[in-house]
Amino acid sequence: MAHALELVDLVMHHPTPAGLLRAVDGVDFAVETGETLGLVGESGCGKSTLARCVVGLNTPTRGVVRLGGKVAGTARAERLERAKRVQMVFQDPMSALNPRLTIRQIIEQPLKVHGEGTPADRRKRVEMLMRQVGLGEHHLEHFPHELSGGQRQRVSIARALTLEPDLIVCDEAVSALDVSVQAQVLNLLTDLQKRLGVAFLFISHDLAVIRYISNRIAVMYLGRIVEIGDSESVWQNAQHPYTRALIASIPDERAKRGVSLLTGDVPSPVNPPSGCAFRTRCPLSQPVCAEARPELSAAGRLHSVACHFAG
Secondary structure, three states: OOOOEEEEEEEEEEEEEEEEEEEEEEEEEOOOOOOOOOOOEOOOOHHHHHHHHHOOOOHHHHHHHOOOOOOOOOOOHHHHHHHHHEEEEEEOHHHOOOOOOOOHHHHHHHHHHHHOHHHHHHHHHHHHHHHHHOOHHHHHHHHHHHHHHHHHHHHHHHHHHHOOOOOEEEOOOOOOOOOHHHHHHHHHHHHHHHOOOOEEEEEEOOHHHHHOOEEEEEEOOEEEEEEEEEHHHHHOOOOOOOHHHHHOOOHHHHHHOOOOOOOOOOOOOOOOOOOOOOOHHOOOOOHHHHHOOOOOEOOOOOEEEOOOOOO
16 A cells, blocks of 8 residues: 655755755655654644645655555646645644635635535535534624634635545644644544544644654754654654754653753754754764764664664
């Protein structure tokens, strides 16, 4: 069976006056049908740029994006086909939803663009989607500003489901919500996955949220994946010092594990360190780390890490 998403040597570089900004610098991973892959890392590590490449908002400098086994192209017909396979839920639902349209119009719009169904069919589809995300039909004639933040994010999820995609990319989809509402939205996503079989690429800087919702976790640092594996394997047996430091940023985990917090700033993606990009902040750094960039290698069953001194 084809992967819902497969990235092969994905690169996204941006020319700037200071030099080439390496936002995504050679990423390979796959998201299986019906699974959730959590992508975690500090702000500025390239997570959102990668997400935009997956859904087609950015055109990669190099590399391949495959959706359902097919290469995602950039021609108009290919972009329309991509929209049926992958959709995105953004961080701020207020700015992601057109304030001049009613909720009904917002959710129905993808069906109109793709010429799907009769007006009666579209009406039934919109009403069914509202029920699936836990909202009432009475919300359909409201405008986005009349709903709460959690309700607006449910509308964003309903819109993402309209064309029955195989994959939904959630880019910090709960970080703007209150903690109690976060839990409700995460539980909704989990329930929808069980019922519909949709896959999620769930992006966050919050490793606790990533652990809660993900089957597997990928850790990103300065444009590259430094560790990837089964969720509990990465959480309980993190091999990369960066992953261990991220886990230590959670107070309860820091006390249990005795790992120090990170010091220093993330290096500039315009002028990254030679060899291992993490070496300037790493407590294990040795001369070899400046000379050779570590590649992902097996650190156990279904668990890989890019570190010269893994574990």
